[in-house]
Amino acid sequence: MTSLKDLRTPALIVDLERVEANAARMQENARRMGARLRPHVKTHKTLEAARIQTRDGFQGITVSTLAEAEFFKAGGFDDITYAFPITAAKLPAVAEIQDGIDFHIVVDHPAQIRAVEHYAERHRMRFSVLLEIDCGYGRSGVPWHTSRPLRLARRLDDSRHTAFQGLITHAGQSYAAPNPPKITKIARKEQENLGKLLQRLQEVDIDCPTVSVGSTPTCSLFVEELEAANEIRPGNYIFYDRTQADLQSCRPEDCAVSVLSTVVSHYPGRNEMLIDAGALALSKDRGLVRDARQEIVYGVGLDHPHLRVESISQEHGIVGSKNNIDFHQFPIGTRLRIIPNHSCLTAAGFPEYHVFDTQGFKEVWKPVRGW
Amino acid sequence: MTSLKDLRTPALIVDLERVEANAARMQENARRMGARLRPHVKTHKTLEAARIQTRDGFQGITVSTLAEAEFFKAGGFDDITYAFPITAAKLPAVAEIQDGIDFHIVVDHPAQIRAVEHYAERHRMRFSVLLEIDCGYGRSGVPWHTSRPLRLARRLDDSRHTAFQGLITHAGQSYAAPNPPKITKIARKEQENLGKLLQRLQEVDIDCPTVSVGSTPTCSLFVEELEAANEIRPGNYIFYDRTQADLQSCRPEDCAVSVLSTVVSHYPGRNEMLIDAGALALSKDRGLVRDARQEIVYGVGLDHPHLRVESISQEHGIVGSKNNIDFHQFPIGTRLRIIPNHSCLTAAGFPEYHVFDTQGFKEVWKPVRGW
Numbered sequence: 001m002t003s004l005k006d007l008r009t010p011a012l013i014v015d016l017e018r019v020e021a022n023a024a025r026m027q028e029n030a031r032r033m034g035a036r037l038r039p040h041v042k043t044h045k046t047l048e049a050a051r052i053q054t055r056d057g058f059q060g061i062t063v064s065t066l067a068e069a070e071f072f073k074a075g076g077f078d079d080i081t082y083a084f085p086i087t088a089a090k091l092p093a094v095a096e097i098q099d100g101i102d103f104h105i106v107v108d109h110p111a112q113i114r115a116v117e118h119y120a121e122r123h124r125m126r127f128s129v130l131l132e133i134d135c136g137y138g139r140s141g142v143p144w145h146t147s148r149p150l151r152l153a154r155r156l157d158d159s160r161h162t163a164f165q166g167l168i169t170h171a172g173q174s175y176a177a178p179n180p181p182k183i184t185k186i187a188r189k190e191q192e193n194l195g196k197l198l199q200r201l202q203e204v205d206i207d208c209p210t211v212s213v214g215s216t217p218t219c220s221l222f223v224e225e226l227e228a229a230n231e232i233r234p235g236n237y238i239f240y241d242r243t244q245a246d247l248q249s250c251r252p253e254d255c256a257v258s259v260l261s262t263v264v265s266h267y268p269g270r271n272e273m274l275i276d277a278g279a280l281a282l283s284k285d286r287g288l289v290r291d292a293r294q295e296i297v298y299g300v301g302l303d304h305p306h307l308r309v310e311s312i313s314q315e316h317g318i319v320g321s322k323n324n325i326d327f328h329q330f331p332i333g334t335r336l337r338i339i340p341n342h343s344c345l346t347a348a349g350f351p352e353y354h355v356f357d358t359q360g361f362k363e364v365w366k367p368v369r370g371w
Numbered sequence: 372m373t374s375l376k377d378l379r380t381p382a383l384i385v386d387l388e389r390v391e392a393n394a395a396r397m398q399e400n401a402r403r404m405g406a407r408l409r410p411h412v413k414t415h416k417t418l419e420a421a422r423i424q425t426r427d428g429f430q431g432i433t434v435s436t437l438a439e440a441e442f443f444k445a446g447g448f449d450d451i452t453y454a455f456p457i458t459a460a461k462l463p464a465v466a467e468i469q470d471g472i473d474f475h476i477v478v479d480h481p482a483q484i485r486a487v488e489h490y491a492e493r494h495r496m497r498f499s500v501l502l503e504i505d506c507g508y509g510r511s512g513v514p515w516h517t518s519r520p521l522r523l524a525r526r527l528d529d530s531r532h533t534a535f536q537g538l539i540t541h542a543g544q545s546y547a548a549p550n551p552p553k554i555t556k557i558a559r560k561e562q563e564n565l566g567k568l569l570q571r572l573q574e575v576d577i578d579c580p581t582v583s584v585g586s587t588p589t590c591s592l593f594v595e596e597l598e599a600a601n602e603i604r605p606g607n608y609i610f611y612d613r614t615q616a617d618l619q620s621c622r623p624e625d626c627a628v629s630v631l632s633t634v635v636s637h638y639p640g641r642n643e644m645l646i647d648a649g650a651l652a653l654s655k656d657r658g659l660v661r662d663a664r665q666e667i668v669y670g671v672g673l674d675h676p677h678l679r680v681e682s683i684s685q686e687h688g689i690v691g692s693k694n695n696i697d698f699h700q701f702p703i704g705t706r707l708r709i710i711p712n713h714s715c716l717t718a719a720g721f722p723e724y725h726v727f728d729t730q731g732f733k734e735v736w737k738p739v740r741g742w
Contacts (some may be wrong), residue, residue, distance in 0.1 A: 008437065008725040010742055050676055059635045065381065085645065085688055087634045088704050089377070109636045111703035139596055139687055140636060153665045172684065265480045265511060266457045274456065274511050280719055281742075284655040291468070292663055314413055314715055315545065316457055316510055317475050332482035333459050347721070348651055351741040369380055369740075371652075 002354065002361040009262045010281040012350040013337065014365065016357040018256035019238055026237050027056045029223045033232060034201060035121065036133075038062050038081060038212065040235025043344045045367035046353065047075040049238055060102070062233040066090060069097050070360050071368035079103060081212070083168060083233065085132060085140060088115035093181055098284045104165055104210075108132040108141050113155055113162070120161030129156050129169040130210065135190045136280065137172040144169075144193045149199060157206050166208035172219040180248045182183055187213075187222030194228035222251040239343035242300060247290040257347060258337040260354075261317065266327050273325065274311070275336055282312060287341035299354065302337035309338060332359040373598045373725065373732040381652035383721040385736065389627035389726040390423055390609055396438055397608050398427045400594045400604040404603060404604065409433050409452060409583065411606025414715045415467035416738035417724065418446040419610055431473070433604040437461060440468050442739035444711040449473060453581070453602065454539060456503060456511060459486035466496060475536050475581075479503040479512050484526055484533070491532035500527050501539040501581065504568065506561045508543040515564045521571060526579050537579035538565065541626075545588040549661065558584075558593030565599035610714035611670060617659040628718060629673045629708040631725075632688065637698050644696065646680070646688040646707055651720050653683060658712035674716075680709060 004013070030037035040052040042064040045047050050061055060079035063069045067081050070244050072091075079102040086094065097103055105127055116127050131152055134141030142148040149167075149219060156164040168184035177183045180240045190213055201208060213219075213226070214233035226232075238258045240250040261277035277299075286296050298317070307330075310320040319325075320334070330336065340346035347353065353365045375384070401408035402452045410424040413435040421432055421443060431450035440453055441464075450473040457465065457476045463545040468474055476498055478484050487498050502523055505512030513519040520538075527535040528618045542561050548554045561584055572579060584597070585604040586592075597603075611621040634647035647672075657667050669688070672678035678701075690696075690707070701707065711717035718724065724736040 008461070008464070008742055085632050086645065087635050087647075089633060090379070109703060110514075112636070115704065138641065139682075139684065139689060143640075262458050262460060264458050265483070269514075270509065275457075276455065279654075279656070279716055283650075284657070284716065285650070286655070311510075313510065318510060332480060333486065345650055347656065350569070371379055371647075 004356070007102045007260060007354060009260050009335070010277040011260045011345060013258050013260050014203045014353045014355040015256045016355050016362055018254060019049060022237050023052045023055065026234060027217065029219060031234055032223050033226045034284070036060070036231045038231050039238070039246055040064070040083070040214070041068060043070070043235045044237055044347060044365070044368070046364075046365040048355075050075075050077065062235065065371045066093050066097070067370050068219050068366055069103070073097055073101055076297050076364055080104070081168070081233070082106065085109065085253070086112055086116065088119065090311060091115065091119040094127070095119070095123060098127070102128065103352065104128045104365045105131055106130045106132050106168055107156070110152065110155070113121050113152065114354060117159055117161045125132060126160070127162050127315045129162045130165045130212065131156060131278050132168050133169040133194070135169045135171060136186070137170060139170070139171060141170055149197055150204065153201055153206050154204065164206070166197045166210035166212070167197070168210070168212040169194065171215045171218050173211065174215045175243070175247070175267065177217070177247070180221050183247065184222040187218035190218070191227040191229065198228055215292055216244060217247050217249045222246070236344060239347065241343035242339050242341045243288045252305070252339070255339050257276045257343050258339055259299065259346060261336050261338055263330050263332055263334040263336055265332060268327055271320060271325055273319045273327075273330060275319055275338070276315060277309070277317045277338055278312045278315040280314055282309065282317065282338065282340050282345070283345035283349060285310070286344035298313050298348045299338040304336070305338070322334070328342060374632060377725070378631060378725060380558055380580060380631050380706070381648040382631045383718060383724045385522055385724045386627045386725040387726050389625060390420060393611060393625060393627055394423045394551045397590065397605060397668045399629065400590060401603055403594050404597045406597055407431070407602045409602050409604045409645050410609070411435070411454070411585070412439060412443065414610055415440070415718060415724075415736070417725075417736040419734075419736045421446075421448065424609055433606065436742045437464050437468070437635070438473070438739055439740050444468055444472055451475070452539070452604070453477065456480065457483055457487065457616065459490065462486065462490040462738050465498070468491070470586060473499070473512055475501055477501045477503050478523070478527070481523065481526070484523065488530055488532045489620050490697065497531075498533050499536050500533045500651055501536045501583065503580050504538050504540040504565070506542060506564045507557070508538045508541060509514065510541070510543055512540060515568045520568055521575065524572055524577050525575065526598070532665070535577070537581035537583070538568070539581070542586045542589050545586045546614070546618065548588070548618070549641065551592050552690055553620065554588045555593040556674045558589035562591070562598040562600065569599055573603070586617050587615060588618050588620045591615070593624040607715060610718065612714035612717070613710050613712045614659045623676070623710070626710050628714050629710055630670065630717060632707050632709055634701050634702060634705040634707055639698055642696055642697075643681075643693060643699060645691045646690055647686060648680070648709055649683045649686040652717070653680065653688065653711050654684070654716035654720060655711060656713035656716050670711045671710040675707070676709070
């Protein structure tokens with residue numbers, strides 16, 4: 001019998017009811033936005049969670065690596081967008097993956113298109129391609145307001161080696177927004193910018209079957225009929241985490257993963273405890289940092305939010321509190337569940353997840369790892 | 372034929388000659404320190420690297436998790452210190468692991484000793500136990516200057532359930548030292564403090580067969596006959612990394628791992644390139660941060676140190692430079708090797724390592740993962 005009391009720690013605990021509620025809420029959001037939901041699976045990388053995300057009508061998934069693409073194809077997912085700009089060396093793997101399923105790649109530079117055309121020409125094949133647009137995040141993509149999107153879309157639309165699928169963008173700047181109104185403003189601006197770009201494309205007769213947006217903060221907070229996009233691809237929402245709660249993308253009680261740790265030692269002299277969840281179990285993600293003077297915390301107690309992981313090394317987590325810790329409440333050996341700052345990176349440290357529902361332990365999920 | 376040109380990226384590249392040179396140098400350091408070398412294997416978690424570390428006379432290894440202990444025992448390593456304070460729930464696994472090999476556990480609190488005695492009593496067995504001492508790091512261990520080490524050592528020495536093995540300490544504060552002289556000062560002070568504690572233990576007839584110290588900075592820079600300790604257990608030195616080079620524990624050319632990435636896109640307007648090594652491949656470790664205003668960099672180019680990974684998300688790495696990047700020098704598709712900030716956390720992201728020597732690709736090492 002697996003229980004929270006006898007699992008070897010640290011362990012990643014998935015709360016199945018929360019996962020299902022988060023999935024259902026985002027499917028409802030997609031309906032209200034008038035958009036297809038093509039969830040990103042990079043947060044969990046498991047077949048089980050992807051099935052829950054797409055339970056209410058499969059309309060494709062989004063992956064971040066070829067290893068994910070191969071794993072989810074083998075798991076029966078037959079419509080996949082690989083949302084990272086492609087390079088020549090990855091095309092042989094893409095050619096193999098896309099055989100028999102709908103598979104879409106992404107470009108944001110003419111050199112990538114040349115590589116795609118070159119490979120397609122040599123191998124007498126065709127790729128389904130999305131053009132990545134930068135609507136203000138400044139990470140990848142061609143800036144929406146320049147002439148480049150038109151030039152690249154024209155080329156993709158004209159080429160016999162590519163089926164131009166449309167536009168894809170990611171409003172990652174939402175993670176830097178100071179409050180929910182600013183996040184919805186970013187989402188609204190994204191629609192506005194995409195709308196303008198779509199109009200310019202229409203004027204030159206370039207059709208965009210897909211216009212894909214999606215970050216968890218915008219898709220959680222800006223739930224209105226979308227003016228320009230017809231697809232959303234949030235990912236983190238399935239688990240959420242402390243950062244999303246701080247952003248108010250979710251309530252703290254929506255966080256669906258926690259790291260089960262053990263209280264290993266007490267240091268009352270410095271009001272600290274040692275737990276066996278360190279940087280490998282929690283990740284070194286610092287969460288939402290809005291101020292250089294802000295104290296950094298690597299996770300907080302699920303049932304005891306005043307307990308904060310204040311420093312970490314590879315396997316050591318040092319838990320402190322602004323209150324005086326009542327050490328009798330947390331005797332050595334106590335199981336302590338920590339809400340991580342960033343569930344994607346935290347989950348990535350675990351070769352398996354332990355899934356619980358209100359009845360108790362349910363099953364183990366095994367994620368794909370590597371690239 | 373596996374080569375740096377055709378590996379799927381990101382990939383972790385191990386430079387075998389550097390690994391061997393780092394291993395040989397630390398074995399020579401141990402000799403000059405008059406200490407046994409019991410290397411920590413948590414940095415690489417592979418049988419192959421552990422064999423190189425102990426090639427010149429096996430005197431045990433150090434692990435940070437039970438999963439490592441089980442893996443290295445299965446791989447033929449028969450003297451293992453599990454250098455993390457023990458708790459009751461881990462004792463059944465320890466009992467199984469220690470069967471047939473020398474296995475040492477660590478305690479730093481009376482409640483842990485009670486758990487050990489309780490388990491040993493019930494199962495009629497004995498545990499080999501080290502007492503963790505805090506010589507100034509302030510993470511785990513009992514402070515050296517208090518009366519607690521004597522009390523706990525007395526108890527371990529008297530108990531019929533424990534074989535008291537001696538003291539273990541870790542000068543992790545060396546990572547915060549501003550320069551090599553300060554690091555050697557920390558190492559010297561550690562010997563001094565341990566010496567005083569040993570004397571107090573001797574006065575009450577408590578023998579310490581083992582006195583174990585070791586952080587990579589101190590063992591790399593303070594290479595003198597040790598006054599108090601007779602064992603060192605550095606770990607990171609086998610790979611080193613950007614942090615160690617910044618600390619001057621090693622030369623930049625001693626770094627034995629790099630992340631092979633691909634230049635995916637160019638953004639000349641912001642003097643940036645996209646690579647396919649992000650937070651999962653590099654980790655979010657910020658390296659040596661000495662000043663709150665310091666710019667954070669997540670890794671630098673191995674052959675092009677002016678190229679710096681200035682921001683990362685899960686799979687995206689944004690490379691910038693203080694110089695104007697010559698984009699013709701790094702066409703899209705170029706392979707770029709990145710020296711990570713913290714090799715332990717970077718290696719942890721990879722399910723396998725690709726090992727090269729000057730002849731080219733040699734083999735794949737598979738690390739143990741999880742807990």
